[in-house]
Amino acid sequence: MKEYILFDHDGVLVDTEYWYFKAAERALCEAGFVLDAEQYVRDMACGAGSWVQARAAGIDERALGRVRGARDAYYQEYLRTEDIEIDGVLDTLAELSAYVRMAIVTTAKRADFELIHEKRRIRQFMEFVIVREDCALAKPHPAPYLTGLKRFGAAPEEALVVEDSARGMASAVAAGIDCAVVHNEFMRTNDFTGATHRIESLRELKDIVLMSS
Missing domain, CATH: 1.10.150 (DNA polymerase; domain 1)
Structure with a gap:
């Protein structure tokens, strides 16, 4: 898996x-x-x-x-x-933590990321976070996800990327990593031809992780 x-x-x-x-x-x-x-x-x-x-x-x-x-x-x-919560995220991360190691790879600025997570509990499930300032090249270049693989000491085939945009998907594909694209209404018109999986919510990730075993 x-x-x-x-x-x-x-x-x-x-x-x-x-x-x-x-x-x-x-x-x-x-x-x-x-x-x-x-x-x-x-x-x-x-x-x-x-x-x-x-x-x-x-x-x-x-x-x-x-x-x-x-x-x-x-x-x-x-x-x-504004309300920026996505329903079910914490429960899904808690469930996934029994099966996989997790991290965040984002183009968000560190200041914005820190503001978002001042009172949220998402980071407790993540081994590390890579923000915009941590990588010289941004998505769709593969560098951010290659950096994530290196931090984990992982091979591309051992990992799964979860994205919502064509830019991020392209970064994952260029890094040789399978990509699950989760529906985001604002990005719905992007071309996701290169995605390995298309999902409506993060709740579907457990099945993807387990079926890859």
């Missing part, structure tokens, strides 16, 4: 993808630009980032620097005030 699970974070363990978009949308609106949600999702799916549309519209880097600062502040506001 699979011995290791490497979890993405945003959209998998906490429901934050939408609020990251809303923070960028709000900050850009104040700069006079309307962010298109569908194009944003397409851009993020290939790792292009939040500001592709704004740059194409001629917003310069100095202005984007101010927008980025506002986006970060709004995002942290949403993390403090």
Whole structure:
């Protein structure tokens, strides 16, 4: 069976993808630009980032620097005030802990990650966390998940990645790791052709782990 699970974070363990978009949308609106949600999702799916549309519209880097600062502040506001829980996550992690070793591999910034987990109990099930600052290359590059394998001392075939985005799935596939894509409504239009498994919730992971034995 699979011995290791490497979890993405945003959209998998906490429901934050939408609020990251809303923070960028709000900050850009104040700069006079309307962010298109569908194009944003397409851009993020290939790792292009939040500001592709704004740059194409001629917003310069100095202005984007101010927008980025506002986006970060709004995002942290949403993390403090909005409901970002995903039902069943803690129970599932507790159950999986009897079978596998687990870690988080995320492109979230350390400050955002720490804020999210000030009062949550998810980290108790994780042996380590890799955040954006821990890896020079971000998803869809394989480096984040290869780093996770190295930390575990695991071979790719011993591990399973859990993702919600095409960008993250591409990172896992490029690292040679099977990937289970869990449904996230905000990312539903991504192309998940390369996924090993498609699941509606994390509750299905136990069956995947056990059937791989």
